[in-house]
Amino acid sequence: EVQLVExxxxxxxxxxxxxxxxxxxxxxxSNYRMHWVRQAPGKGLVWVSWINGDGTNINYADSVxxxxxxxxxxxxxxxxxxxxxxxxxxxxxxxxxxxxxxxxYWGQGTLVTVSS
Amino acid sequence: QSAxxxxxxxSGSPGQSVSxxxxxxxxxxxxxxxxxxxxxxxxxxxxxxxxxxxxRPSGVPDRFSGSKSGNTxxxxxxxxxxxxxxxxxxxxxxxxxxxxxxxxxxTVL
Numbered sequence: 299e300v301q302l303v304e305x306x307x308x309x310x311x312x313x314x315x316x317x318x319x320x321x322x323x324x325x326x327x328s329n330y331r332m333h334w335v336r337q338a339p340g341k342g343l344v345w346v347s348w349i350n351g352d353g354t355n356i357n358y359a360d361s362v363x364x365x366x367x368x369x370x371x372x373x374x375x376x377x378x379x380x381x382x383x384x385x386x387x388x389x390x391x392x393x394x395x396x397x398x399x400x401x402x403y404w405g406q407g408t409l410v411t412v413s414s
Numbered sequence: 415q416s417a418x419x420x421x422x423x424x425s426g427s428p429g430q431s432v433s434x435x436x437x438x439x440x441x442x443x444x445x446x447x448x449x450x451x452x453x454x455x456x457x458x459x460x461x462x463x464x465x466x467x468x469x470r471p472s473g474v475p476d477r478f479s480g481s482k483s484g485n486t487x488x489x490x491x492x493x494x495x496x497x498x499x500x501x502x503x504x505x506x507x508x509x510x511x512x513x514x515x516x517x518x519x520x521t522v523l
Contacts, residue, residue, distance in 0.1 A: 343454075393460070
């Protein structure tokens with residue numbers, strides 16, 4: 299059974315940093331492109347970033363470019379999102395998802411709240 | 415990276431059919447056959463319902479179907495059931511990024 303479990307969310311002040319993790323099991327992690335998707339409270343889904351299987355192809359949404367860094371550790375089957383210079387508008391549930399012609403598997407999300 | 419355009423809400427009675435449109439541009443929906451659709455119930459993670467415009471993952475009922483014409487993709491749900499009431503999002507590959515639709519709330523009357 300494929301499982302994705304996000305962690306690392308919490309309350310952080312504007313300008314602060316957080317590192318999200320997405321631990322996976324039940325899949326050959328290194329074979330898949332992985333994504334982060336976020337959802338502000340009461341709002342829609344927004345794509346944040348992707349990273350391909352070996353980490354050589356990475357892309358970001360314009361809204362997070364230069365502030366967020368996606369990475370992966372294939373030996374640990376884990377995806378990461380380093381978030382710096384956080385703003386109030388980054389407040390959201392952050393989901394990781396596995397890409398196989400569509401985002402077939404999603405975690406349950408981890409909540410990030412940016413507030414003073 | 416503008417969101418794809420979806421109707422804010424649609425509704426239908428049990429047993430009826432409804433369609434949800436998703437309009438983008440030639441740089442996303444119109445340029446690639448990589449449109450997917452997601453169902454999200456309140457407080458839950460999204461669930462993939464359609465990928466590659468019209469393919470259904472295993473376990474998704476064949477009441478759900480997808481299509482595309484030009485820059486507009488559509489999700490059709492036939493034989494509406496109460497459990498279909500949820501938010502639906504389209505998503506398209508766009509070369510260097512992905513883009514989601516604004517979301518549509520489906521109400522089963």
